[in-house]
Amino acid sequence: MKIKRFPGGLHPPEHKSTAARAIEPCSLPDELVIPLAQHIGAPAEPCVVIGDTVAKGQVIAQPRGFVSVPIHASSSGVVTAVEPRLHPMGRPLPAIVIKPDGRDAWPDGLEGGMNPLLVDPLTLPPSRLRDMVRNAGVVGLGGATFPTHVKLSPPGGKKINTLILNGVECEPYLTADHRLMLEEPERILAGIDILRRILGVERVCIGIEENKPDAIAVMRDACAQRDIEVIALKVMYPQGAEKQLIFAVTGRQTPSGGLPMDVGVVVQNVGTAAAVADAIIHGRPLVERIATITGPALVEPKNLRIRIGTSLRHLVAECGGLREEVVKVIMGGPMMGHTQLSLDVPAIRGTSGLLLLDKNAVATRSEGPCIRCARCVSVCPARLLPTTISAYARRDMIAEAERFNALDCIECGCCAYTCPARIPLVQSIRQVKGAILAKRRLS
Numbered sequence: 001m002k003i004k005r006f007p008g009g010l011h012p013p014e015h016k017s018t019a020a021r022a023i024e025p026c027s028l029p030d031e032l033v034i035p036l037a038q039h040i041g042a043p044a045e046p047c048v049v050i051g052d053t054v055a056k057g058q059v060i061a062q063p064r065g066f067v068s069v070p071i072h073a074s075s076s077g078v079v080t081a082v083e084p085r086l087h088p089m090g091r092p093l094p095a096i097v098i099k100p101d102g103r104d105a106w107p108d109g110l111e112g113g114m115n116p117l118l119v120d121p122l123t124l125p126p127s128r129l130r131d132m133v134r135n136a137g138v139v140g141l142g143g144a145t146f147p148t149h150v151k152l153s154p155p156g157g158k159k160i161n162t163l164i165l166n167g168v169e170c171e172p173y174l175t176a177d178h179r180l181m182l183e184e185p186e187r188i189l190a191g192i193d194i195l196r197r198i199l200g201v202e203r204v205c206i207g208i209e210e211n212k213p214d215a216i217a218v219m220r221d222a223c224a225q226r227d228i229e230v231i232a233l234k235v236m237y238p239q240g241a242e243k244q245l246i247f248a249v250t251g252r253q254t255p256s257g258g259l260p261m262d263v264g265v266v267v268q269n270v271g272t273a274a275a276v277a278d279a280i281i282h283g284r285p286l287v288e289r290i291a292t293i294t295g296p297a298l299v300e301p302k303n304l305r306i307r308i309g310t311s312l313r314h315l316v317a318e319c320g321g322l323r324e325e326v327v328k329v330i331m332g333g334p335m336m337g338h339t340q341l342s343l344d345v346p347a348i349r350g351t352s353g354l355l356l357l358d359k360n361a362v363a364t365r366s367e368g369p370c371i372r373c374a375r376c377v378s379v380c381p382a383r384l385l386p387t388t389i390s391a392y393a394r395r396d397m398i399a400e401a402e403r404f405n406a407l408d409c410i411e412c413g414c415c416a417y418t419c420p421a422r423i424p425l426v427q428s429i430r431q432v433k434g435a436i437l438a439k440r441r442l443s
């Protein structure tokens with residue numbers, strides 16, 4: 001077995017206690033709060049009003065611009081509000097609130113999807129398939145939520161020759177993609193066939209860390225009749241970051257400030273591939289996803305199939321509630337996830353997991369002075385000088401931080417994780433990145 005890896009990174013404790021937990025359906029909540037901003041790009045525009053009756057899968061908000069996707073009702077019911085609600089990004093943002101009617105009904109009584117395709121999807125032109133992906137609201141399900149149709153529309157001058165499926169799931173605690181590969185490999189492969197048809201690529205690879213030998217075996221078995229490589233990768237965080245994955249699989253280095261398409265590659269998460277299959281073959285929009293609900297404060301961690309808009313509080317109850325007082329709630333993994341201020345926040349399309357930490361799992365030591373140990377430099381997968389950029393960031397020296405390539409930071413958190421002085425490096429770098437981008441927009 002050929003094992004590859006990228007430079008830098010680290011290996012935090014895995015804590016993947018839900019790896020053996022099969023995916024379970026999550027019950028229907030009393031209320032669904034569906035934000036209009038669930039993807040990178042312009043938020044969607046509501047096309048329903050209070051009092052409207054909606055079917056599951058019905059479009060309730062239309063995209064605004066090319067880098068945007070529609071939003072769909074994740075169950076049937078009545079629209080009870082169109083108003084700002086607390087969003088996972090930490091502030092109130094516009095959302096459509098639905099009171100489910102309990103029937104969970106698709107239009108016209110269709111079950112499991114809306115408009116099943118009656119022809120072989122691989123006979124359809126790529127442009128039609130791309131439009132169908134967009135109309136189904138498919139976005140990157142690894143957490144980035146970049147609209148998938150945009151990634152599938154490289155500009156004329158960019159020749160794509162490699163499609164990489166990301167089955168790495170390198171964040172501690174998360175096992176949703178792992179279970180998807182074990183339980184629904186054919187769904188992923190159906191999506192890969194469609195993605196390959198849209199992009200017209202020669203080479204297709206699935207990258208999986210070698211700590212998931214069962215998933216590697218299942219995917220290799222499923223790919224036996226197809227021209228798809230399943231590549232085992234070293235267990236090293238952040239192996240699942242796009243540029244690091246591309247380097248590990250192809251040896252190609254994405255240039256500073258560049259995109260995967262600059263080196264002829266498109267990367268899609270395995271969950272996104274499955275969502276593409278649902279969209280094209282079953283006409284089923286992205287109204288649910290698999291997420292790992294876990295952490296030491298939780299009674300019974302699980303992998304759940306959740307409707308978009310379900311509150312975190314409902315997800316916690318679905319896992320038996322809390323066994324310990326929660327001191328930190330994170331949406332996503334512990335390295336790149338977003339801290340939540342409340343459980344009354346909805347799960348969105350980018351919710352790969354929910355992590356509930358007790359006091360034993362959260363470091364409380366306070367920040368000290370930098371001891372110039374350079375550990376942050378040696379783990380940085382982007383080959384940056386985190387301590388230097390952070391020092392500039394903290395002094396508002398934006399131009400200097402930019403000169404040290406702050407924008408190449410992928411916010412993986414390796415530097416802050418390894419820093420013995422507990423300096424919040426990634427937080428300050430994230431802030432200065434925002435300042436650099438704001439400055440560029442003004443100039």
Ligand code: SF4
Binds near residue numbers: 381386410412415
């Ligand atoms: S500087 Fe950015 S890319 Fe480098 S380790 Fe820190 S968070 Fe990761």
Ligand code: SF4
Binds near residue numbers: 370387418419420423
């Ligand atoms: S790891 Fe922390 S203490 Fe060491 S050089 Fe980097 S910022 Fe300084």
